[in-house]
Amino acid sequence: MPKAPPEWQPPTDPSGPSAPPEFTPPRDPGTAPRTVPEFEPPEQVPPGKGAPTPGRPARPEEIPDPERDPLRTPERRRETREPDEEPAEEPEPEEQDAMAAVVAYVEHCQEVLSIEDERGGGIEVGIGQNSCPAALLYHPMGYSAVVNMHGANVVSWKRPDGSDILHLRPDTPMDGASPILGGVPLIFPQYGRASGIAAYAGVGSSSVPTNGLLNRMHWSLIGTGVTGLDAPDPAPTAVFATESDESTYAIWPFHFQAFYTVSLMCTDEILPDNLNLKPITRGKREPTEEELAAAAAAQAAAAPKRGRGRPNKWKALGDKGNAEEEEEEEDADEDIEEAEEAWPVQLRCVLEIVNTGDEPFTFEAAVQSHVGIGQMASAEAQGLAGKMVLDCDSNPDKPWLHMSTDDSTTFGERRMDRVYIDAGNEKSGSVMIYPGNHRYHLELIHREGFRDLGLWNPHHDLPDPSMFNDFIAFSSGEIARPVRLEPEESWSGEMVLRLHEEKPDEHVQWENMGDWES
């Protein structure tokens, strides 16, 4: 089976000279030059990085091919060349400038936004395999995730043993301009092809590419944070942003901003005020006093009762005595142990869209998780009984609407392309995804604006037909009923993917079911 390439490397010299706080992305071929929202350093800069934390997971592998390493200067390339090796082609000066801008941006982000939390989790900024900036989130329980800033795609979500839950397609372009295939791409303003479910929902536009714009746009890292010590785990979180520009108006004539928040956590919910994030002005409107007061009251009501209301992390790091410090460390350890027992680690992704123009617009939006599987025949989704389903299995351009009578659906030797309406949300209960590997399963929860579940496996539509056997994709989204946003309004959707590691004997029990005697 072809292996997807590694996707992240740390910057070589994070302590290097202070970099200009701007990143000029490579140009999309055939489109006008575009910019990303300007990077602003956070107001609350994390304190000193401190000593390496025991139990910290290994970083994702480094890029093995030095010719792809944008941090290498032409001189360093010459120095490391074998005597009989052909000289590598020197990058064009324009390309070198683009790489230097990426390196400068990454070093700046690393300097200002990286966090190493005393509980063992944190965030680092590095360079992805497509030479675009990428953020690494790591959790004290040994899980890590990488978000590539081209498309804000979560390209990897690794377990402590280094195995990846997500699937990056081996045929993915990694040119920093085309969408990354696999991982967790973002979908907006159109789900899939213009002619399929999007047309049924009334938003299909032939000028908009399959799955829309966000997965081909460059995003900026605008904030990082961890939860305060009163939460059971640090829950590393990164917030990314992008916005419409001349190149997107040519395809879809509306003005928007998009924000994307990615967290790795065992805490069930992150309360925004408990994250030490730089405050971000979203859209044109600042929250009113009443809204702020209501948010604070909601947070106080929902705050975990344990932890004896300790102050948040940065305050806690101030002047405290040793005894108090030790007590806090013990409490933090207990909290993590408790959290390990109480909650699985989960990936939480929140997409927010703001209408920054003068006209209303209508859209579909989703986050589409590609998960590597064991056996296709035993990969299935459960929790679907009684759902209305828009089914494009046999014809991608003509969905037919029917009701699912089965609670589960199994992927298999066929194309799967359907959307279950009102599935996986709080009202309907979560959906379970079994990747057919007998090692773990995923619980999918939709909140806020996400109400639908898309299931997709392209079968033989892929360039190499054997590739379809390696993954399934499921979208958490607002797909069947498009959202209409008035100027200055915003919308958000939340997906939580909880990872349930299976104990070996759970399966022994299932496999032996046939031998049971009652």
Ligand SMILES: O=P(O)(O)OC[C@H]1O[C@@H](O)[C@H](O)[C@@H](O)[C@@H]1O
């Ligand atoms: O045009 P392609 O390559 O078949 O891709 C379209 C598909 O893209 C997938 O991402 C969507 O989930 C499907 O609903 C859609 O049909």
